[in-house]
Amino acid sequence: MRTTRRQFLSLAGGVTIAGTVPIVTLRPLQATPAMLNTAIRNIVGEAQIRTGKVKLDIPPLVENGNTVPMTISVASPMTASDYVKSIHIFNEKNPQPNIGNFYLGPAAGRAQVSTRIRLADTQKVVAIARLSDDTFWQVTTEIVVTLAACTEEMN
């Protein structure tokens, strides 16, 4: 059977539409959540991550992203049978998705860690805690940064 010009064009048009639709729907909402997700999956594996238990204390508006104070605490009795194994902090838009991994144990008494971090842009910070029963709990906070860190020129 000979293909007419009309048939060919309608077929080609159909392929184009079929090809574009999934790309549009798969487009991520943020700049690099893929990197963030990969970094999280590297730590968590296939386990389910639940929201709660973790508290991230960080200023919502930051003037200087070069040093942002941050405190992470986890609601846990910290006994020999029920304690926090580790806390992992991630960001969304720095050049690298990791911020820090902190390993504690039942000897800590209180599951709380403070440090100072860098933020390159207005973005989300994610804290994930791994408990002794290997469940994962997370909290996400949005932070507005007016002066970015990490990539500026050296003088």
Added chain:
Amino acid sequence: MAALINVPAKAKRGDIIEIRTLTSHIMETGFRHTADGALVPRDIITSFTCRYNGTEIFRADLFPAIAANPYLSFFTVAKESGKFEFEWIGDNGYASTASAPITVE
């Protein structure tokens, strides 16, 4: 290298105490450029460990997103008199240690 350690000198057995550490380090991210466009190589502390009488009680992996002069604060239960040992390890063979004594009554 200079490190500032804040550990209570005395504590009651079973008390939860806070340990605060600050060490001087540039924590160069490896993402910055000089005015001529050359990349400044990464130079960071990658690992911190705290031991209480030889037993590891706290460990951290640090990334370039940790601010210069890394500050870390964490908690432990005062069990026995002795000392806390701190160790920082980083790029280019960086290694630094510090210690602090504690008396537990």
